[in-house]
Amino acid sequence: GAVVSQHPSWVICKSGTSVKIECRSLDFQATTMFWYRQFPKQSLMLMATSNEGSKATYEQGVEKDKFLINHASLTLSTLTVTSAHPEDSSFYICSANDRDRGYEQYFGPGTRLTVT
Amino acid sequence: QKEVEQDPGPLSVPEGAIVSLNCTYSNSAFQYFMWYRQYSRKGPELLMYTYSSGNKEDGRFTAQVDKSSKYISLFIRDSQPSDSATYLCAMRNSGGSYIPTFGRGTSLIVHP
Numbered sequence: 180g181a182v183v184s185q186h187p188s189w190v191i192c193k194s195g196t197s198v199k200i201e202c203r204s205l206d207f208q209a210t211t212m213f214w215y216r217q218f219p220k221q222s223l224m225l226m227a228t229s230n231e232g233s234k235a236t237y238e239q240g241v242e243k244d245k246f247l248i249n250h251a252s253l254t255l256s257t258l259t260v261t262s263a264h265p266e267d268s269s270f271y272i273c274s275a276n277d278r279d280r281g282y283e284q285y286f287g288p289g290t291r292l293t294v295t
Numbered sequence: 296q297k298e299v300e301q302d303p304g305p306l307s308v309p310e311g312a313i314v315s316l317n318c319t320y321s322n323s324a325f326q327y328f329m330w331y332r333q334y335s336r337k338g339p340e341l342l343m344y345t346y347s348s349g350n351k352e353d354g355r356f357t358a359q360v361d362k363s364s365k366y367i368s369l370f371i372r373d374s375q376p377s378d379s380a381t382y383l384c385a386m387r388n389s390g391g392s393y394i395p396t397f398g399r400g401t402s403l404i405v406h407p
Contacts, residue, residue: 181341183338185338211393213394220303220402221399222383222397222398222399222400223339223383223397225394228394270336272338272339274338276393281344282393283327283329283341283344284341284385284395285341286331286338286339286340286341287338288337288338289336289337289338291336
């Protein structure tokens with residue numbers, strides 16, 4: 180149980196285009212979903228937190244107009260990287276927690292974004 | 296000083312060795328302590344979850360929490376090459392936003 184999926188797992192896009200990443204909790208309803216960014220050999224950097232039907236809460240320094248988060252249902256959240264630039268290339272990971280499972284975070288497999 | 300300190304390694308051990316991974320922290324309000332395993336280019340996987348002080352065992356893995364020293368450990372017995380991964384510690388308060396603070400991870404290499 181507690182499976183989180185992400186799609187796509189890998190994407191290459193051209194500079195200036197937008198990319199959407201989906202995160203789904205497959206076997207539970209997520210109380211909250213989280214989006215992280217991870218650079219090579221670095222820890223997870225929390226970008227934003229979102230609850231279903233609410234606006235996302237962004238961490239300091241994260242541009243909310245560039246990283247659009249939509250939390251449409253208790254099982255789906257999307258991250259859209261708008262007007263992508265090469266410096267946005269990174270590994271993006273979502274996670275979800277569940278009140279019934281003690282609020283621990285369960286992570287998706289990650290999406291590797293490369294902007295050329 | 297970071298809230299959670301974790302040596303990035305790499306830690307290289309022979310197959311069958313006992314591995315000890317550690318984190319220290321500064322926030323005495325942390326009550327929940329987790330260990331995640333992350334393989335290269337994958338998302339972290341929750342391995343162990345402990346509340347407050349004490350030990351917890353699950354197969355070859357043992358998690359220890361010493362709140363008086365603000366020190367947590369993960370022990371891996373009979374380590375296998377398949378254990379080669381990055382291990383991240385994480386911890387959080389009770390209640391609030393339920394968002395954990397992560398260590399930067401320790402890279403473990405178990406060679407045959």
